[in-house]
Amino acid sequence: MTTVVLTRPKGKNDRLAQALCQLGVQSVELPALAIARTFTVLPQDYDPQGFDLLIFVSAQAAQLYLEALTAAGKTLAAGTRIATVGAASAQPFYQQPQHSSWQLIHPPASHPRQDSEALWVLLQPLLPDVQRVLLVRGQQGREWLSQQLLGQGKILTRCCIYQRLAAQWSAKDAIQLQPDLVKPQSVVFLLTSSESTRSIYHNIVRLGWESLWQQAQFVAIHPRIADCLIELSAFTPAQAAAQIHVCAPTETAMLEALRSVALP
Structure with missing residues (x-):
């Protein structure tokens, strides 16, 4: 089963998590930033x-x-x-x-x-x-x-x-994600800003999961965020085309993009 990682600040992920659950998609909340x-x-x-x-x-x-x-x-x-x-x-x-x-x-x-x-x-x-x-x-x-x-x-x-403020994921947070990251393409990260993308990546590096990150899927709400991800991760054009999905920054568009990736 694919797991969606919702990375917006705490309190901003609830509606999307509920909608994904109704579709049968599992999600975890790991905010990248605190406001x-x-x-x-x-x-x-x-x-x-x-x-x-x-x-x-x-x-x-x-x-x-x-x-x-x-x-x-x-x-x-x-x-x-x-x-x-x-x-x-x-x-x-x-x-x-x-x-x-x-x-x-x-x-x-x-x-x-x-x-x-x-x-x-x-x-x-x-x-x-x-x-x-x-x-x-x-x-x-x-x-x-x-x-x-x-x-x-x-x-x-x-x-x-x-x-x-960049969030630092704890060992407890990491436990939520680790079982899914070890399975290729079984994790989808929602990326909603370049700043949060950098924070997520730094957490991944700190936890030693760079190779697993290379296999994940990503939904970005703007091409500029996708470009930030490509630069951070040194994705090849082929990787970017296969793993990065860009959508509009609305709840409806994010839900549809996450659904299409998690339930292809």
Whole structure:
């Protein structure tokens, strides 16, 4: 039986694990990263009323910002422009009762790219009316979107609302996985960021499982993550084509990709 390794931060894997179980697919939860809030009450410097556009790079950033905003006793005003890098990243806003009063901008769920580049295309018509931009993100991340905004002369404020801490898998964690790793192609790793991919790989190396890693299957939610995996693992083109499967970063797409790999 194939085992799916769910590697998102703790608390983010439950729905996917339940859905896989209903399909008869076994899964284990081994988070690659832990999320630590930078603050719980929104500082005045990041008050949404001081900006023409708010950009969020992940659903995690959006959710933590909303919670910090509420803790500060504030709300998003009607007409607030809110941009996210994908449809999944916008979900925390759509779950708010007043979401219809905001201007939500993101690539549609059907778009093949759910990333900064796709969002940048959508932002082009708005740029003449935008001067002050708040970019809400983790402490580490790509600088591409920041560079585009600065290149257009925008006043950019970065709000680092969380940090990602690499998780170190314990011997107890490893016991969950070891019986499956010794069987070729019986493990599928879900990879949801380049940073988490590096963390997973470092755990594999520390545990001495590099040769077994070379036989595993992988589902990555962006081609950039697949490229990171190829670089880390020194996969040949043939290995990459056979072992890496790229899907959209939605729960539905991840579930379908994992199902198709685990139950070919």
